Amino acid sequence: MVRAVGKEREPGGTQSVERALSLLDAFTPEHPERRVSELVEETGLGQSTVSRLVGALESYGFLAHDPRSGLYRIGPRVVGLSSLGLNQSPVFRQARQVAQNLAAALGLGANVAERDGARLFYLCHFEGHLAPRTFTMVGQGGPLHATGLGKALLSELPAAEIEALLGTTLPTYTPKTVSKLSELLDALEEVRSRGYATEVEELAFGRACVAAPVRDRSGRVLASLSVSGPLSALDLPNRQAELATRVIEQADQISTALGYSGISLAAQRP
Incomplete structure (x- = not known):
């Protein structure tokens, strides 16, 4: 199978989940906000893959985006899940x-x-x-x-x-x-x-x-x-x-x- 030059292959379902989780894991107390370029560097994933996954995570509320600074941070959905975990x-x-x-x-x-x-x-x-x-x-x-x-x-x-x-x-x-x-x-x-x-x-x-x-x-x-x-x-x-x-x-x-x-x-x- 010949791959198009410069085009990333779409990963399977499990791989997509792992990659999305690696993006969330890049947010730490030392780095609570990240740019897409930083996520690319931190995870080693391609630019288009990171942009696609970040968009999906934002749409589900796992990430929040500040359009003025271009920075992403952990979204309200994660806060809700963490509260649920604590309360259990x-x-x-x-x-x-x-x-x-x-x-x-x-x-x-x-x-x-x-x-x-x-x-x-x-x-x-x-x-x-x-x-x-x-x-x-x-x-x-x-x-x-x-x-x-x-x-x-x-x-x-x-x-x-x-x-x-x-x-x-x-x-x-x-x-x-x-x-x-x-x-x-x-x-x-x-x-x-x-x-x-x-x-x-x-x-x-x-x-x-x-x-x-x-x-x-x-x-x-x-x-x-x-x-x-x-x-x-x-x-x-x-x-x-x-x-x-x-x-x-x-x-x-x-x-x-x-x-x-x-x-x-x-x-x-x-």
């Missing part, structure tokens, strides 16, 4: 009000996250007056080893599983980031012994958090809850025990609502 999550339904109340009571950020493979993603995020943000963390991801939320999520996984997920050399974000698997395993042992995790300038300078695991009916660590904010707001040298107690209590409240009766899988192991 048992953790979100049980944790949302708890996290909101915690943020209001402490004036700090309150966050709930689950694990997605080798990363975490935020289910809930509320700002306190001492830890304001101009954007939402919901739906964004983060590293497991460099966050209190992530350490709580990893805390009861076997060492071999953690190594399979993360490897033995871990990416660093600041000089305080744990960079070796052996160091992370030591940190997780401490999390298990005291019931909560901390992170102090391991992901970003000037910020810290205190996190505790959330368990499902079987006792498995399903999610984690944290309070976070600037170092000055958390004042960990003087308030760590107080904040840890509050976070553990609220994480336990969520766990109880999810059916947890107080016996973890770790405690059941011989």
Whole structure:
């Protein structure tokens, strides 16, 4: 079969879906708006293919277009689907009000996250007056080893599983980031012994958090809850025990609502 020079072959149905999803995946917190030319460069797809798919995504509301700037951004249909997904999550339904109340009571950020493979993603995020943000963390991801939320999520996984997920050399974000698997395993042992995790300038300078695991009916660590904010707001040298107690209590409240009766899988192991 002879193809016309300069003309792209129309892809099959599955391939079209994959290409459309790759376009949506090109929109990130760092690049929330894109031009067609940027999407071509980012995805490696041809100009005509990107233009055709972008037009289809816009017509269905998955992308929105600003005719003055020529920029595309995520459309209202995606926002609606994300809300639907959140509202179907048992953790979100049980944790949302708890996290909101915690943020209001402490004036700090309150966050709930689950694990997605080798990363975490935020289910809930509320700002306190001492830890304001101009954007939402919901739906964004983060590293497991460099966050209190992530350490709580990893805390009861076997060492071999953690190594399979993360490897033995871990990416660093600041000089305080744990960079070796052996160091992370030591940190997780401490999390298990005291019931909560901390992170102090391991992901970003000037910020810290205190996190505790959330368990499902079987006792498995399903999610984690944290309070976070600037170092000055958390004042960990003087308030760590107080904040840890509050976070553990609220994480336990969520766990109880999810059916947890107080016996973890770790405690059941011989």
